[in-house]
Amino acid sequence: MPRDAYLTSTGRFHPPTVVPNSHFYETLGLETDEEWIRSRTGVVTRHFAGDETTGSMGLKAAQQALDKAGLEGSDLDGIILASVTPDLIFPATSGRIQTGLGAEAGWAYDTAAACSGYVYALGQATAMVRSGMADRVMVVGSETMTALLDFRDRTTCVLFGDGAGATLIEACEEPRGGRVVDVIMRTDGNGERHLKQPAGGSELPPSHETVDQRLHYVKQEGRTVFKHAVTRICEVVTQVLERNGSTNDDIALFVPHQANIRIVEACGRRLKIPPEKLVVTVDRWANTTAATIPTSLDLALEEGRVKPGDKVVMATFGAGFTWGAALLQY
Numbered sequence: 001m002p003r004d005a006y007l008t009s010t011g012r013f014h015p016p017t018v019v020p021n022s023h024f025y026e027t028l029g030l031e032t033d034e035e036w037i038r039s040r041t042g043v044v045t046r047h048f049a050g051d052e053t054t055g056s057m058g059l060k061a062a063q064q065a066l067d068k069a070g071l072e073g074s075d076l077d078g079i080i081l082a083s084v085t086p087d088l089i090f091p092a093t094s095g096r097i098q099t100g101l102g103a104e105a106g107w108a109y110d111t112a113a114a115c116s117g118y119v120y121a122l123g124q125a126t127a128m129v130r131s132g133m134a135d136r137v138m139v140v141g142s143e144t145m146t147a148l149l150d151f152r153d154r155t156t157c158v159l160f161g162d163g164a165g166a167t168l169i170e171a172c173e174e175p176r177g178g179r180v181v182d183v184i185m186r187t188d189g190n191g192e193r194h195l196k197q198p199a200g201g202s203e204l205p206p207s208h209e210t211v212d213q214r215l216h217y218v219k220q221e222g223r224t225v226f227k228h229a230v231t232r233i234c235e236v237v238t239q240v241l242e243r244n245g246s247t248n249d250d251i252a253l254f255v256p257h258q259a260n261i262r263i264v265e266a267c268g269r270r271l272k273i274p275p276e277k278l279v280v281t282v283d284r285w286a287n288t289t290a291a292t293i294p295t296s297l298d299l300a301l302e303e304g305r306v307k308p309g310d311k312v313v314m315a316t317f318g319a320g321f322t323w324g325a326a327l328l329q330y
């Protein structure tokens with residue numbers, strides 16, 4: 001008999017260096033301005049990692065989630081880190097989080113589904129808990145996007161930031177936190193050409209040429225990705241609601257991926273979710289890829305925006321293309 005999985009605790013960490021938009025036009029001298037960045041993306045500030053890494057930020061967020069739950073690392077069965085910016089190509093950065101938490105009794109692995117990484121990892125953890133394969137899994141989204149940004153490319157470098165969010169997924173005797181009702185994961189590999197890091201993998205290993213051609217940085221056709229993001233997010237939210245007997249009106253809080261305020265607002269309009277039910281953090285944290293959803297959920301919970309009985313929907317879209325949605329019942 002499958003058990004329910006509950007999201008019972010959250011944590012987040014953003015590195016202390018806060019970078020305003022003026023950094024790009026005043027300090028770096030790029031041809032951009034405050035008005036363009038704010039009106040086209042919604043970003044006002046973002047955090048840069050400095051001495052932190054994906055592993056160190058993920059550890060801090062996960063430790064916070066454990067502390068809030070009153071648990072120790074040894075209480076965890078496993079850790080899944082969603083990230084496209086691991087500390088090393090291998091071994092997995094989640095191993096560093098495991099060591100830091102003192103969670104050596106279990107397993108740890110990384111998963112890469114870009115901006116959808118957190119929702120995918122949540123889906124994996126939920127399936128493990130429901131099946132009885134694990135009782136408690138820490139799901140972390142952590143990114144050092146600054147490692148992949150071309151600070152000469154104004155079309156991408158202004159969009160992203162660094163940070164980490166964590167959520168604890170567990171089996172509970174009595175309902176606690178948010179029951180993970182459903183998770184949908186979708187991929188269309190044809191989307192690869194529109195958003196990627198071309199070099200550094202086994203197809204184009206690092207070489208003088210790849211570095212000279214700046215191929216280790218994020219390349220994005222923004223307009224194409226934008227259109228797909230709105231369509232796919234709306235589709236998958238509708239699907240997750242319909243297949244669980246709910247409608248848009250039942251949503252108490254919508255936690256979308258934070259790539260662009262215009263995507264968040266367009267999805268809100270199309271799905272008829274009023275602005276007060278949208279969580280927006282892209283203004284302060286920018287796009288932190290796999291970290292946007294767990295950090296935004298943590299903030300919303302901290303602000304008391306979720307009450308018992310509420311249905312919370314998370315939805316995402318990113319490189320791959322990958323997209324997905326999750327429905328939580330508090």
Ligand code: UT7
Pocket residue numbers: 031032033036037040041115154155156158159221222223224225226229258259260263287289317318319
């Ligand atoms: O998280 C993963 C998924 N990613 C996303 O969901 C991102 C989706 N895309 C977007 O958010 C938007 O497409 C962007 C924010 C990336 C770009 O906004 P846009 O309204 O689609 O702009 P655009 O790419 O169509 O560019 C419009 C103009 C261009 O100039 P021309 O060709 O019209 O002369 C760009 O060169 O804006 C120019 N531009 C800039 N101007 C000032 C592009 N970047 C900048 C900039 N400052 N930073």
